[in-house]
Amino acid sequence: MWVNKMTFDDIKKRVEKISKLMHLSEKEINILLKFKKIAKRELDVNGKKYPAFRILHNDSLGPGKGGIRYHPDVNEDEVKSQAFWMSLKNSLAGLPFGGAKGGVRVNPKELSKREIEELSRAYVRAFQYVLGQDKDIPAPDLYTNSEIMGWMLDEFEKIKGRHEPGMITGKPIELGGCKLREDATSKGGFIILKEFLKVIGREKEKSRLKIGIQGFGNAGFNLARMLHQEGFKVVGVSDSKGGIFNENGLNIFEVKKEKEINGSVVNHSGTKITNKELLELDVDFLVLAALENQITKDNADKVKAECILELANGPITLEADEILYKNKIIVLPDILANAGGVVASYFEWVQNKTGNIFEDCHLEKRFEDIIISSFRKVHKFCNEKEINMRTGAYIIAIKRILGAEKTRGNI
Ligand code: NAD
Numbered sequence: 001m002w003v004n005k006m007t008f009d010d011i012k013k014r015v016e017k018i019s020k021l022m023h024l025s026e027k028e029i030n031i032l033l034k035f036k037k038i039a040k041r042e043l044d045v046n047g048k049k050y051p052a053f054r055i056l057h058n059d060s061l062g063p064g065k066g067g068i069r070y071h072p073d074v075n076e077d078e079v080k081s082q083a084f085w086m087s088l089k090n091s092l093a094g095l096p097f098g099g100a101k102g103g104v105r106v107n108p109k110e111l112s113k114r115e116i117e118e119l120s121r122a123y124v125r126a127f128q129y130v131l132g133q134d135k136d137i138p139a140p141d142l143y144t145n146s147e148i149m150g151w152m153l154d155e156f157e158k159i160k161g162r163h164e165p166g167m168i169t170g171k172p173i174e175l176g177g178c179k180l181r182e183d184a185t186s187k188g189g190f191i192i193l194k195e196f197l198k199v200i201g202r203e204k205e206k207s208r209l210k211i212g213i214q215g216f217g218n219a220g221f222n223l224a225r226m227l228h229q230e231g232f233k234v235v236g237v238s239d240s241k242g243g244i245f246n247e248n249g250l251n252i253f254e255v256k257k258e259k260e261i262n263g264s265v266v267n268h269s270g271t272k273i274t275n276k277e278l279l280e281l282d283v284d285f286l287v288l289a290a291l292e293n294q295i296t297k298d299n300a301d302k303v304k305a306e307c308i309l310e311l312a313n314g315p316i317t318l319e320a321d322e323i324l325y326k327n328k329i330i331v332l333p334d335i336l337a338n339a340g341g342v343v344a345s346y347f348e349w350v351q352n353k354t355g356n357i358f359e360d361c362h363l364e365k366r367f368e369d370i371i372i373s374s375f376r377k378v379h380k381f382c383n384e385k386e387i388n389m390r391t392g393a394y395i396i397a398i399k400r401i402l403g404a405e406k407t408r409g410n411i
Contacts, residue, residue, distance in 0.1 A: 007081040007292060010318045018394050021387075024402075031058075031405055032398065035080060036098075037136075041126035043104060045118045050106045051075075054127045056136050057083035057099040060404035063134050064100030065090055065342060067141025067170075068123070068148075070116075074103035078292070082141075085313050086342070088397035089335040093374055095346050100136045102127070108143045120148045124155040131156065133166030133353060139345050140170040140218070142291070146182070150175050166352035169345035178348035180363050181341070186222035188340015188371045189311050192332055193227075193285065195375045196307065210247075210283040212236035212305070214275060215290030216265050219311040219338065221256060223287060228252035236278050237265055240290075243278040244270040280304060288315035295320045303329060310334040325388055333390035335397060336378055343370050 012033060019029050037056040042049045053076055056064040066086035079101050087099025104123060108116060130136055140149055149171045156167055165176035173179060180187075197203040209232055213220050216239040224234050233249035241264040244250065250270060258268040266272060279286065279299060286305035288294055292314035295303060300316075300323035307330045310316065314334060316324065324331060347363050350356070382392035405411050 007314060008077045008084070010314075011081055011084055013318050014394070018391060018398065021391070022395055022398065024398075025411075027411060028402055028405075031402070031410065034058075035083070036064075037130060038076070038080070039127055039130050040076065043119060043122040043126060045111075045115050045122060050104050050119065052102070052104040052123055052126060053079040054102040054130055054136065054138075055079045055083040055100060056130065057101075058087045058401055059098030059100075059136075060401055060408060060410070061087075061091060061098055062096035063098060063132075064136035065095070065097035065139070065169075065345065066099055066101040067139045067341075068102035068104070068144050068152075069142035070104050070106050070108040070119075070144055071142050072105060072107040074105040079103045081292070082313055085335055087401060088394060089339050090342060091397040091400040092335050092378070092393055093339045093343055093346075093370060094400075095342065097137075097342070097346070100138075101141075102138055103141075116148065117151050120144075120151045121155040124152045125159065128156055128159050131167055133164055133349065137166065137345075137349060138168050139341065142217075145218070146170055146172050146177060149177075166349045169348040170341075171348070176348070176352045178344055178351065178363070179360055180367060181344040181348055183218070183222040183226075184344030184367070185219045185311060185338050185341035186226060187367070188343065189219070189223050189287070189309055189337050190226045191340070191368060191371045192337050192375050193309055195372055195379075196330075196332060199379060206230065206232045209233060209285065210235045210281075211285045211287065212245075212278055212281040212283045213287040213289055214238050214243075214278055214294060214315075215288070215312065216255070216259060217289070219341075220287065220289030221252075221259075223289065223311060224250075224252045225256070235283060236273060236281050238273070238275050238278045238290075239265050242266040243273045243275060244268050245273045245278075245281065246270040285309060288312045291315065293317055295324070297323060300324055301327070303327070305329065307332065309337050311338045313338065321388075321390065331388065331390055333393050336374055336389065336393045339374065340367070340371060343367055 039054045082101035090097040171177035236245040280302045282304045287309045289311035294315040296317045297319040300320035309332045
């Protein structure tokens, strides 16, 4: 069972460590650890109460931006951590956004579609005063999707009595959504993985590279599909019910069919494995695309992958990071590897705000440029400073946020 404990304490420790490398002042550290707005409500659906949150971390670079998740383990500490990571992610990608996140403590699997719609509309009624295209802009995350974003937009516009499609991204295309957004997180991760292969001189080895993927939802499945279509060997995948393994490579489309029919990947042909075993597979790449705190001090020493790509936010704890680094396992960190979703969201927001509609090919090209340039920027900086990719990504992102705070006269 997933235990989400003290993630924000983990972040405080990371900031403390990095602040020493960056020689940050007490004031700068306080700014980084401060939250602009913490909004909490209880949502009522058919007499049942669901704690809900919308948290804005830092908005010095622009309005808050970050997803909304529906999960039984959602809590304030976790949403704060996610909002903090969004500030860094948006900053690193050079976007004009601050960081925010939202969540509802609910098991969406126990609700009917009608109840999920009611919950989503109740969320917007509760938080409409903090949301808006120039204030704070949500998007899909764990167990939320474009249909839910559509209901949320509809509720918001009804309350405000005007159109404002830029108040939310990841919407259906009909409501101003962007085609690129649907699988953008995975596409971004895929580009990063290929760029990484280039710098280590292994880009021609794809059919020999073995990959394991934890999580088979939007992020995990779409990356598995892209890898499979391009000839990489995805040997293991898992979801919340468990995983499967085939050392010759899985047919990802068949696995997807199995998940659609029976709700999980576990009964697809191949050896059944647990999520714990998936994390310990002897693979070249391990992709984490489910939840936070998956690799901890208890299992980090058992990881055999040469490189980990973080599509999930915060799947590796600070202590685990140190063990992986000692074991020479390279981590392509979340704020770099899963930024594709928010980059595509940025395009959607720009289109909504300006009324322009850009051609898909133009957006695809811009998208690739932003992701590749983020990767190269971090890689070059880390090589020069001889630090790991997470530390490098954090430093670059923090510098930009503090630069904005300084020019605002706050430092
Ligand atoms: P999703 O709801 O579409 O899929 C989640 C997947 O994780 C499902 O397959 C589920 O079965 C699996 N899962 C849940 N608990 C698990 C467990 N204990 N062990 C193994 N698998 C488990 O969510 P998503 O949008 O794919 O998001 C996955 C992760 O990626 C989250 O951490 C999210 O914050 C992050 N992320 C997503 C996006 C995006 O655009 N979707 C962007 C950035 C980051």
